[in-house]
Structure formats: structure tokens, C-alpha cells
Amino acid sequence: MSEPSSPQERGRAAEALARRHLEQQGLRLLAQNWLCRRGELDLIMLDGDTVVFVEVRYRRSATWGGALESIDARKQAKLILAARYFLQKESRWAQHLCRFDVVAISPDNTSTLQLDWIQNAFDT
Template identity: 50%
Template structure:
């Protein structure tokens, strides 16, 4: 695995830990299908939460949130639809799309910003 991929996995693990500490439970990690991948699928009470995790070392070319353009949102929505087709037990649950952005902090940790209900389908 390359260094950027290792860093991405570290950020995802850090985000997952943060969400678990906030009381969410894990349904899936790196769930993928032919349409794309969803980093984390969590459950908060009865709400299915689809989480996109983004890391940026700096904001020179836009921040982590800026990297989730309309094309990426459309891809996430299509992947989510496929998830529900494959997992119909979750169809009756409310859902939302969250984004966790991360940037480097002290002592090889990350500062996270959790944007709940970041966009609508």
C-alpha cells in the first residue's frame, strides 16, 4: 500500500473511532459496488448515516469539503441506492449523508470536522 493510501486508511480509522465515541454503530466500512464506494455506513439510533471521509494536507487547491462536487455527490447517491437494493432491511429507516473532513494536527493526529446532513439526495 502506498503512503497516501496508508494515510487515507488512518484518517478513516480515526473518523470511525470518533463516530463510535459519539454513539454511532458501524454497519459497513468501505462498502463498494460497481457505482462507487462509501467510506463508512453507520447507524445513529434508527438513522442510516452514509459518511464520506476526506483528508487534505492543506487548502491550496480547495479544502476537503470542496472536493465533494456534484459529480461525487451523484455517485454517492447512486451507490447508496444500490446499498439499499442489496440491504432492503434498511429501506424503511431514515438516512442522511455526512462528511468528515480531516487535516493534520499535532503529534501525528488529525483534526476532524463532522458535517452532519452535508447534502441531500
């Protein structure tokens, strides 16, 4: 992924990279950038029978903490509320198991991108 100029472009490129990686691992996309009054869900995917809410985090630098460290308790609470709202609106998925994954993307020491996929990154 070359370095896009705006934060929005970087976010879209990171989400596209994460989506490709997860699809290569057998997950299927249900929704991307799903918006509601509770917030936004970057990727909603299906892993077998499990609905997976994926938060994609990209950090150009670890100066203020890396991509993983940026998902604090407040951010987790927002994701959980948005996921609950999704399951209310899209009731066909409400009876499925759910989990929250994080895909953290950051440059390594050689300026290539490191992608870390953390399954079950946090509990509800």
C-alpha cells in the same frame, strides 16, 4: 495520526480516525469500504434509527481546496447512487431514514489534525 507514506495508507488512517470519533458519539458501524459498481462508501453507520452514509475526506493541504470543498456535485451524485445500491442490496435498511455526513480531516496550523463532522452535508 502520524503521517503514513502512501495515499491509501493515509485514507485508511483517516477512515479509522473518523470511525473512532463517530463511535464515541454513539454511532454504530454497519459497513466500511462498501464497494459496488457505483463506487465506494467509506463508512455506513447507524445513528439511532438513521442510516448514515459517511464520506471521509483527508487533505494534507488546502492548496487546491480543503477536504470539504473536494465533495462537488459529481462526487455527491456518485455517493447517492452507491447509497441507493446499498439499500437495494441490504433491504433491511431500506425503510430507515438516511442521511449523508462528511468527516473532513486536515492539519491545522500546529500540525495536529482537525476533524470536522458535518451532519446532513448534502441532500438527495
